[in-house]
Amino acid sequence: MKPVIVIVLAVAVAAGAAVFLSRQPDRPSETNAAPLTADIKSGGHFRGPENAQVTLVEFGDYQCPSCGAYHPFVKEILNRYPQQVRLEFHHFPLISIHPNSMAASKAAEAAGEQGHYWEMHDALFEYQTQWSDKPDPKPVFAAIANRIGINGTILVQTMDSPRFQERILKDVEQGDRAKIQAVPTFFINGQQVHILLSMEDFVRVIEANLHK
Amino acid sequence: MKLRPMLIALLAFIGMIDALYLSIKRNSGPIPCHITRGCTDVLTSKYSEVAGVPLSWFGLAFYVTVFSLAVFTIFEEPGRPASPAKSAVSVIFYLSGAGLIISALLVGIQAFILKAYCEYCLLSAALVLSIFLLSPHPVRHTHPE
Numbered sequence: 273m274k275p276v277i278v279i280v281l282a283v284a285v286a287a288g289a290a291v292f293l294s295r296q297p298d299r300p301s302e303t304n305a306a307p308l309t310a311d312i313k314s315g316g317h318f319r320g321p322e323n324a325q326v327t328l329v330e331f332g333d334y335q336c337p338s339c340g341a342y343h344p345f346v347k348e349i350l351n352r353y354p355q356q357v358r359l360e361f362h363h364f365p366l367i368s369i370h371p372n373s374m375a376a377s378k379a380a381e382a383a384g385e386q387g388h389y390w391e392m393h394d395a396l397f398e399y400q401t402q403w404s405d406k407p408d409p410k411p412v413f414a415a416i417a418n419r420i421g422i423n424g425t426i427l428v429q430t431m432d433s434p435r436f437q438e439r440i441l442k443d444v445e446q447g448d449r450a451k452i453q454a455v456p457t458f459f460i461n462g463q464q465v466h467i468l469l470s471m472e473d474f475v476r477v478i479e480a481n482l483h484k
Numbered sequence: 485m486k487l488r489p490m491l492i493a494l495l496a497f498i499g500m501i502d503a504l505y506l507s508i509k510r511n512s513g514p515i516p517c518h519i520t521r522g523c524t525d526v527l528t529s530k531y532s533e534v535a536g537v538p539l540s541w542f543g544l545a546f547y548v549t550v551f552s553l554a555v556f557t558i559f560e561e562p563g564r565p566a567s568p569a570k571s572a573v574s575v576i577f578y579l580s581g582a583g584l585i586i587s588a589l590l591v592g593i594q595a596f597i598l599k600a601y602c603e604y605c606l607l608s609a610a611l612v613l614s615i616f617l618l619s620p621h622p623v624r625h626t627h628p629e
Contacts, residue, residue, distance in 0.1 A: 275559040279552045282497055290504030337528040369522055369600045405530065454521070 315442060317389055320350060320358030326481045328357055329459040331364040331447045334376035334396040335404045339456045342467075343397040345474045352475070356482055361393065363443040364455050372409045375431070377440045379413040382431035383422055391420045392427075486558050492576060492618050493554035499547035499611045506540035506604050515604070522600025531593050539590070543608055546583055550576055550615060573620055580616035587612045 316329065330346065332339040349357055363380075365373035376396050383392030395416045396403075403412035413431070414424030447457075458465050460481050467477050509515045510527055517523040526532065532539055553572040587609035594601050 275552075275555045278555050278559075279548075282493075282551060282555075283500065283548060286497060286500035287504055289501045290508060293501070293505050294508040336525070338524045341524075341528075369525060369598070 315446060316360040316362040317384070317393070318358060318360055319390055321355055322358070324358035325356045326353075326358070326460055326478060327360055328478075329360045329362065331362045331443075331450070331452050331455060331457045331459075333363075333365045333370055333373045333455045334380065334393075335370035335373035335400065336366065336455045337400070338469075340397045340400040341469055342456050343394070345469070345471055347394065348471060349474050349478055353478060353482075357478060362446060363440045364447040364452060364457075365440065365444070366455060370404070372404055372406065374437075374440065375409055376403070376413070378431040378433075378436045379410075379417070379427060381436035381439060382427045382433070383417060383420075385430065386422045386426065388420065388422045391422070392417065395420050486560075488618050488620060489554040489557040492615050493551055493558065495611050495615050495618070496547045496551035496554060499608060499615075500544060500551060502604055502608055502611070503540045503544035503547055507538060507544060510538055510540060515602070517603055520601035520603045520606065522594075522598065523602040523604065525600040526594055526598055526602035526605060529598055531590070531598070546579065546612075550579060553579075576615070577619040577621060580612055580619050583612040584616045 328346070328349070332342075334340075346359060350359055363377040365377050367374050380389060380392045380396060383389055396413075399412070399416055403409040403416070406412055410428045410431075414428045417424035417427040450457075450459075458467055460477070461484075465477050465481075467473050506515070506527065510532075515523040515527050534542070553576050556572050557576075590605060591609050594605065
């Protein structure tokens with residue numbers, strides 16, 4: 273009987289330890305970025321009122337699963353605080369581990385040229401699993417574009433334009449200057465904010481900055 | 485002193501915490517890396533589950549089994565012939581051998597396909613390797629009664 277008691281106790285202790293560790297706040301050293309300087313605060317794509325009290329700056333990668341996981345929360349924040357929060361998105365494709373991320377950023381830019389950047393931005397995250405592992409994601413980008421009501425053929429034909437790459441690389445350069453090493457990285461008022469993947473934490477951070 | 489089964493039990497206990505932690509964190513957002521980069525990429529990749537079951541659950545089952553077998557070996561009465569503990573030693577050896585092959589495959593996927601490393605998965609691979617090295621070879625350690 274003794275061994276069974278030891279096993280049951282050990283499993284219970286291991287479960288307790290795992291729950292305890294999983295509830296510790298995540299403060300990974302790899303996401304410590306430098307404060308944003310004035311020149312980095314410009315650029316990017318904006319969503320929300322210009323005079324919003326809080327500008328949430330996101331450096332993201334369309335192929336990054338974490339960015340995809342955070343995306344619904346960012347959208348919900350913009351829905352909950354339509355007058356108070358503005359999103360500023362910067363491309364930061366980690367091409368060494370996400371080979372389709374640059375192409376996705378270009379697709380978003382190409383959609384932007386047709387006046388639908390944010391629709392494509394949302395769709396790229398929402399349908400991330402459909403294109404992220406494809407050797408050639410362009411047909412999926414075209415299909416996504418058609419689904420959101422823009423011309424997929426034109427999007428694919430124009431997405432390799434050097435001006436899109438130039439814009440994306442400008443964002444990457446800004447991210448490098450901010451010493452960003454992981455995505456998504458968020459900033460509010462120039463300072464990096466660590467937000468857990470929960471609506472409660474997002475609301476907590478936004479509310480704290482609204483009442484500053 | 486039954487040092488080997490005690491060490492195996494200790495390693496399996498650490499493995500249980502590791503696997504349980506990953507099982508919990510996998511469903512609650514990005515998994516923070518402190519040493520490597522790309523924990524979330526690894527743990528949300530298509531290689532992180534089999535038929536919809538996260539690999540960490542298989543890992544948990546492995547560690548609980550190894551821990552249980554090691555505990556039974558520790559509590560074995562000395563000199564008792566044909567005890568279940570003797571076969572337990574064989575099971576740990578073959579189980580950890582299979583685990584080692586799977587771990588090597590998963591480390592290979594991290595290195596060559598995902599090009600991202602998850603420190604918790606690497607810890608698990610190291611634990612499996614240590615358990616395999618500590619588990620006595622059943623043929624070498626079987627003496628005629």
